[in-house]
Amino acid sequence: MRSGPGFIAIVGASLAKKFEKVRSIKLRVGALPCHPTGLLSYAFNWSPEGVVNEYLNDCEVIEHGVHKWVSPLEWLEKLVINGIQLESFTTSGGLEPCARPTPDCGEPGLQIDPLPGHAKLMNFFFHELHMHDDRKKAGEILVNAKPPVNDDVVYIHAQPKAGSREGWPARSLSRPIIRR
Numbered sequence: 001m002r003s004g005p006g007f008i009a010i011v012g013a014s015l016a017k018k019f020e021k022v023r024s025i026k027l028r029v030g031a032l033p034c035h036p037t038g039l040l041s042y043a044f045n046w047s048p049e050g051v052v053n054e055y056l057n058d059c060e061v062i063e064h065g066v067h068k069w070v071s072p073l074e075w076l077e078k079l080v081i082n083g084i085q086l087e088s089f090t091t092s093g094g095l096e097p098c099a100r101p102t103p104d105c106g107e108p109g110l111q112i113d114p115l116p117g118h119a120k121l122m123n124f125f126f127h128e129l130h131m132h133d134d135r136k137k138a139g140e141i142l143v144n145a146k147p148p149v150n151d152d153v154v155y156i157h158a159q160p161k162a163g164s165r166e167g168w169p170a171r172s173l174s175r176p177i178i179r180r
Helices: 003-016 048-056 118-128 135-145
Strands: 021-033 059-063 066-070 077-081 084-090 152-163 173-179
Touching: 003 021, 003 152, 021 084, 048 118, 048 135, 077 152, 084 118, 084 152, 118 135
Parallel strands: none
Antiparallel strands: 021 152, 059 066, 077 084, 152 173
């Protein structure tokens, strides 16, 4: 199952259909080990090359209806799902054609949700240790340090600003999905 961008885009589109009008939808998704260890609190259950690319390639976003490109591992925000504090930040590969702006839905976005401190550590690894210069070696080091695990959980968060013409209440859907 590829949770981002496919699954979360489906969740966002489904939520948008429930409202008369949608001003924006904040979409967040990420997969983490059920039992994280160490400072990274991560396991490389995905392609290491794909993860490295998501953390180093520019990120496509829509902000206030404007399509643009921003740096990865930025726009850091805190997110709490089922009492678990997560952090969310920009990664590449988030927007797909189904998430393009329309007159009714102008601000989809996608970020992943590792545990707090992950973005700072990955910035250190890629930029201060210059691992961005050797993506293959970076992937090998990361998989060796954080090998795949059998149990992980996918966190999703979708928050539309939507409603009727009378107002724009913000509602959210946040769920953990455990995969085994």
